[in-house]
Amino acid sequence: MKTLSIAGAKRRFFRCPAGRSALLTLLAAGSLLLVSGQSARAIQVDLSLNLLYEVPTNPNSAGAWQLVAKSDGSGIAALRVLLNDNAVSPGLMAPMGTVNSSNPAGFSQRYIIDRGSYSELFIAQPATPTTPETGVFYGFGTLQNGAPNFPGKPGGSNSIGPSLTTLTGVPGLPWAPGDVLGEAAWNTAAIVATGTFAAGQLPDFFSSGSETHIASTYTSIGTLTTIGATSMPSATTITTIVRDNLMGLAGDFNLDGAVNAADYTVWRDTLTLTVPNGTGADGSGNGVIDQADYDIWKMNFGAPAMMGPAVGANSVPEASSLLLLLAAAAPLGIAKYSGKTRLSARNGKKPQSR
Structure with missing residues (x-):
């Protein structure tokens, strides 16, 4: 199993040989397919940029990133995603192969282009x-444990x-x-690309003016000799979210960056109450303020933020394990873009629109 290198990561891009003109030509060629077999049904494609920090208690640490996508319809036909220049060492993970001995299959048309302030995938x-x-x-993007329908597909795949x-x-x-951050709603999201980021x-x-994300999906399934209809780009809504494995300081119930007597007061004043899992003084994440939460506070008493304290039952997997998972997991027109949200796993906070 190949792990993703974090230390000393350098920017590495696959470059399109003919630059932007070649990509635009490819988009134009792909759009011919849409003219003859497009569907007007509204389709949504959801993108998640998963950030896996080396030190989940330190938002300034280095780590690995993973781009995943899920969709309506019968799966993604084409996708263009823009990421800022902090997402380094990108590698495309979307599957491809060969049929008829020499014809390309799957996502065989692929480019990563360095555009300075952002990269284009x-x-x-x-x-x-x-x-x-x-x-x-x-x-x-629609099947968990998905694979092409062929004799060599992995056992148990769909x-x-x-x-x-x-x-x-x-x-x-x-x-x-399956979702690397454990959210069932993202279990059908397919891995598009992976990379690293520096401390x-x-x-x-990334989105700026006309430079934004593009997507098309299949709205029907074709035969061996035909290709299913694809969604109209104007009817394809793209949503984005940035999620991470950051966790709050265990025992810091009042979120002031330290575990001290004030957190004991929060625990004492809410003892026996039922709360949303992982919120308030629910350090164990079981939804009830109880003795287990006191034990977590006591275990971490005196710990300042970003010191990697001992944690309780609600701890997330270590970054090293998540990086291993990442390594193993390893046309069109402008789509409607609905904006992006950011979600951190720490303290049960809900995503906020940006």
């Missing part, structure tokens, strides 16, 4: 049918679409093995 599936089989992977008997060379299956640098989505 692009993946797309075949826009024209091939014979005797067309290598489209349906269900990317597939939709025609059986591709000639498909070979598809690494990284299954896609969407003190915050990866985020």
